[in-house]
Amino acid sequence: MLPITHADDAKAASGVSLPIAYSTAVLGWLLSAGVYIAAKWVAPEMGPWALCFWRLLLACAILLPIVHHHYRAIIALIRSRAVEVLLIGTIGLTLCQGMIYTGLHSTNATTAGIIMALSPVMTMVIARIVLGEPLGLRKAIGALLALAGMMVIVAHGDLRALLGLQFSIGELWIVGSAFCWGLYTVLLRRSKFGIALLPTVVVLLGAGSLAAFPFYLWESIYGGGSALHANGLLALAYLAGPGGALMYYLYNRSVEVLGAGRASMLLYLQTVFVALLAYLLLGESLHYYDIWGAAFIIAGLVFAH
Template identity: 30%
Template sequence: MKAPLYLVLATLFWSGNFMVAQAAVASMTPMDLTFWRWTLAAVPLLVLAHLVEKPDWRAALRRWPVLLLLSVLGMSGYTLLLYGALGHTSAMNASLITAANPALIVLMAMVLPGERTTRWGWAGIGLGLLGVLLVLTRGELHRLLSLSLNIGEVMMLGAIFVWGCYTIIARRLDLPAIAATAVQVSLAAVTLAPFALAMGVRLPQLPAEAWSLAYIVVFPSLGAYLLWNLALKTTPPGTAGNYLNLIVVFTAGITVALGTPLSLVQVAGGLLVIAGVLLTGMKGRAQAPAPETDVPATPRLGDRDARVPRG
């Protein structure tokens, strides 16, 4: 019974990241949030990985080129785009676009030799993309012809594309999940440092900023990663991936609780996205042979990326 609770709490923490970061970017830059998030999380994650997984750190460091690439994509690139987007669009819309990521990953992975999906998979991809289009155009699909999309929503599309690239590479990485994540976070802190200094990155000046950053470091960056990976010890990746749909549900609940009503288009788009994800993940679709790896939690094509979560 512990694993489902861990998965629910992890998705709740990531949902909070959307809401808290949206408030934080009103006074802090995306670079402020991204740099301090990973800098402050690096050492605790390294300690956590050492205690939980006891990895061979020398073997991990020998994989530094791919870990550096993953760090640039998943830690620096995705997070900067996410926080930049939240300065221009709502947390609800950002979470709805993010929810389409599993279907996008399946679509992107099909360019690889031997990867394929079935009619259910294609139907899921179609529904998910339709749901995202409804959210992006606010129900007015003709807006696509004039490309009059919100800059924040365009940035979120870029963010999920970057995460898709990250996922396709990361799912074949034969390293313990928390240790790999900890090294990537550490590399992000180091590689972002020159840019942060050049851009005049600053620590929080107001209590609200400090609390926002503290939440982002403690809950989405540390707590969620630990809970997710602990759950994966007893939960199949595909099953765990279904819990990612709760990010939209929790974000919607927090949005309504804070007094912001949801539009009918957002509700319809969200339902289509979730239905698409579920269809894409249905058993019985064609799958590629699993890559050789020592990490049992690494998902195959069509499984949600359950090993290294987003947010």
């Protein structure tokens, strides 16, 4: 997932054509989908909080030199609003990603990708509660449809499981991650840090890695640590590089031309890419309840917009 701000929804005069901007955005979401595949692949070798900590820290380190022109603004932001930055980074990056990686230990990447498509609807509902933004009848119906889709997926299409509250723990972790992402998006919208998108991403990555460190330390002591081999190192390299720093950079470039609204709406491509990559690389297959759940979620999103 990508940190998304809504400070600038207008097209910037960057000299980049729309086809290139859309291609950049699509590539960014493809790389983002690859994060689910790499995290699932490395799960036997690396704990979720170790993965979360190292991905955030390395992505921050890679991007930090790129935003050197913004160092003064970054330092001023940290000095004046350190607690707020740490809180938002913890919710949107540490908890959101840590929950995804934890959930992927016991559920497949395809299901995780579908459930995370629920996050825009959660954002609408949370924005109504926190910011007082009007929800309206269409958005309310859309939210209910998407919620029904999520319940179909976590109950595996079994009404008895739904009535008996017998859900897979893996899916519930992903639902928690989607909620954290929605809350993060709303808090970020309310905060209005006042600096450009990419430096904001770097600051939040740093804050997220700082918040992830105690979880990583606890996991290292009580969870047996990580036994990384070649596959695990390759996965971590992808998560920090192409799936981390490069993905954030490409998203930032697409926002400059498309605006945050249009660029973030392409998030739904991530779900398609996750399912396709999981089928090709992990041998996963869609279940009937995934398809029905996805149909309800997509219907809810379309209706809400």
